[in-house]
Amino acid sequence: MLKxxxxxxxxxxxxALQLRGEIEKIIDEIYFEGFDNIFYMGIGGTYASSMQAVTYITGKSALPVYVENAAEYLTTGNLKLTSKSVVIISSVTGSTEEMVRAVSRVKEIGARIVGFIDVKEAPLAQSVDYLVSYPANEQIKFFMAADRFMFNNGDFPQYEQFYTELDEHLAKALVEVEKAADAFxxxxxxxxxxxxxxYxxxxxxxxxxxxxxxxxxxxEQHWLRSKSIHSSEFLHGTLEVIDRDTAVTVFVGEDEQRPLSERVAKFLPRICSRYTIIDTKDYELEGISPEYRGRISHLLLRAITxxxxxxxxxxxxxxxEIRRYYRQLDY
Structure with a gap:
């Protein structure tokens, strides 16, 4: 198999899963010291992972959690982000301009910052209050923090069983998903x-x-034009520009919002001949209980893509790896 x-x-x-003890210690300290809300903050790919984590928590807990785009925060601010807030960030290089500036502003406010920074010597790593340094696996790290917050809040009584299964089976299961998806x-x-x-x-x-x-x-990486559409919005505009030859791929997950994507998948065959449905239910996750699949179906998506x-x-x-403009030109 390639790459x-x-x-x-x-x-x-x-x-990444072995970081759990370190992450638990940090989240437990923050939780029992008290906080007014939780912000996942990012830019680009880290903003995308932040949206995932916030959606995940929102469907399972009443914890006050928000997603914040670093560039928007620098221009607009957010009065809900206070000295009692917790800000969770991630960065590969630890040098992204918007993140460095946003974290500096957050520090001025006095909020506690948890940073998942791949390069521990990076400027951003020196600015956070709690540093966890380990390469890649951003979504796993973000969700581990989310799960521990929810466990402490009484929203995830199955926490230990869930992570026992992940520790024993997740890594191998994801590899098998990738093998199964190669021909596709x-x-x-x-x-x-x-x-x-x-689309x-x-x-x-x-x-x-x-x-x-x-x-x-x-x-950014393939230089192919594309657009992401939330399933809940597809039938409120985007459907009008879809025709027989439009390329559309629908990712159907296994969490609470599955019916939204199923609705799009059911509609597309009526108007389009170039649609693809990628349903994580079609892939086995050996050793993972069915009730937990929705919590990690986004990891299957990445294995497939x-x-x-x-x-x-x-x-x-x-x-x-090649870029035309990103980190090549000042802008």
Whole structure:
């Protein structure tokens, strides 16, 4: 398989899960000290992951949680973000301009900052109150923090059983999903390598991943035009520009908002011949109880799209690392 190292991927996911004790200690301290609200803050891909985490918590807990775009925060501010707030961020390089400036402003206010920063020597890593440094697996780390907050709040009594299953089975299960999706990913890449426009549709804890996939992967890395549409909005405008030959992919997850994507999937065959339905229910997760699948179905989505990316990169002879403008030009 292209760009696939089973041992490395298993070790990476298991390494992220082994951060749980460190994350629990941080979240427990914050929770029992008290706070007025929780903000997940990001920009670009980290904003997408933040949206996922906030949607996830909102459907399962009354905890006051918000998502904040760093660039918007720098211009508009947010009066709900106070010295008693908790701000959770993530960054690969720890040097993204908007995040560095936003964190500086948050520090002036006095809110506590939890930072998942891949490079522990980065400027951003030096600015947070609580640092967890481990490469990649951003969504796992964000959701681990969310789960611990909800556990402390009495909203997740199955917490220990859930993480026992993840510790024992998740890494291997995701690798098997990726293997199972490889042939599909190659076929999809061949069919859509020259798309002039591709609409990606999703909802629930998939929405952030769909938003990121369209923007950070197809546009930024593959240089293919795309647009992300929330399933709840597809039938309120976007359907009018879909015709027989429009490329549309619907990601159907397994959380509370599944019916929104199922509705789009049911409608599309009436007007379109180039639609694709990617349903995480079609993939086995050995060792994971059915009642927990909705909590992690967004991770299956990424395992599937990684196969598309690997084949698309090869077919179009375009390395995903290359950028035209991002970090190449000042703007």
């Amino acid at each position: 696939f190292n089973e041992t490395k991927q298993i070790d990476s996911v298991n390494g 990913g190659e076929k999809f890449a061949h069919e859509h390598k020259d798309d002039s426009m591709h 990606f549709v999703g909802a629930g804890n998939h929405w952030g991943a769909v938003y990121s996939y369209a923007m950070c992967y197809w546009e 990684q196969r598309i990316d690997a084949h698309l990169e090869k077919i179009n002879c375009h390395p995903m």
